[in-house]
Amino acid sequence: MWKFLISLALILALSSSIEVRLECKTDIRLNEEIYCWLTNVLSSEHQVTVTESSFNVTNHLQHQQPINIIFIGNENYPEYFPKNLTQYLTGVSGFMYDDTSLKYIQRNDFTALASNNPLILHLRSNEIEVIPYDTFYDLINLLYLDMSSNRIKSLPSNLLINSVGLHSLSISGNDLTELHHNLFINCPQFYDLTAEFNQIQDIHVDLFRNNPNMTSISMMDNKIRNINVDFRKLKFLKFADFRNNFESCDVIFSTLTPDDKDFDEVDQRKAMTNIPKFQRKIEKVCKA
Known part of the structure; x- marks a missing residue:
């Protein structure tokens, strides 16, 4: 009986697949950005298959770099990533697929985005709950990843194993309860983490052990009760925000000025002087 129901469900799913066109145009004010949308998408219940492109992105890339694709x-828009979509968008430097009903993603969705161009990838304000461990395996060129404002409950420890050039990760506004201590182990150039408004409870001592260039860590509004990181090893740190966490674990460190976020040598010297003080405060109020 169960086998019959599963087979029936698969048949219905296949029968509900629709073919759409990929429509794109260049903004006349910002020639480096191309705005795209899927036509004939009438219901989120359908699995969308892109069959042709009405804008020759490949030819455009030959004459102008970089190009950002903004959907x-x-x-x-469907819960699944549109099939064949990125095959028309190879070589782009920015891919932004935000504010949709997207719930499920997988490795094949992004393989075509692998190139020699540093890649900015936005999957922001969707409904993603689960990130398979190999989702970004082919994106060695991944520079900046934004998955904020989804429903992600956990990140696999080896999710970024091939993201050797990753600089920045934004995962705010999800349902994360922890960050595995090996998450950034293969990201030696990583320096910016934004993980606000989650349910993270502890920060492991080894979370940034392979990331000596960290400059910014923002983890306000979590459930943090224990921070074991030795910030004195992060000699380039300029900003760390742990406000609005459990009990007294409510601290902030910054060399930023309100109107200037570009750091100079003066900021660096200030950080070198103040990090030990920040470390003492962490040890005093943020250790379980």
Whole structure:
């Protein structure tokens, strides 16, 4: 009986697949950005297959670099990533697929985005819950990843194992309860983490052990009760925000000025002087 129901479900899923066109145009004010949308998407229940491109992105890339692909989504966009979509978007430097009903992603969705161009990837304000461990395996060129404002509950420890050039990760506004201590182990150039508004409870001593260039860590509004990181080893740190966490674990460290976020040698010297003080405060109020 169960086998019959599963087979029936697969048949219905296949029968609900629709073919759409990929429409793109260049903004006349920002020639490096191309805005795209999927036509004929009438229901989020359908699995969308892109069959042709009405804009020759490949030819455009030959004459102008970099190019950002920004998708204009709507509530009818499907829960699954549109099949064949990125095969028309190879070589781009920025891919932004935000504000849709996207719930499921997998490795094949992003393979075509691998190139020699540093890649900025936005999957922001969707409904993603689970990130398979090999999702970004082919994106060695991944520079900046934004998965904020989804429903992600956990990140596999080896999710970024091939992201050797990653600089920045934004995962704010999810349902994360922890960050595995090996998450950034193969990201030696990583320097910027934004993980605000989650449910993270502890920060492991080894979380940044292979990331000596960390400059910014923002983890306010979590459930943090224990921070074991030795910040004195992060000699380039300029900003660390742990406000609005459990009990007294409510500290902030900054060399930023309100109107200037570009650091100079003066900021560096200030950080070198103040990090030991920040470490003492962490040890005093943020150790379980």
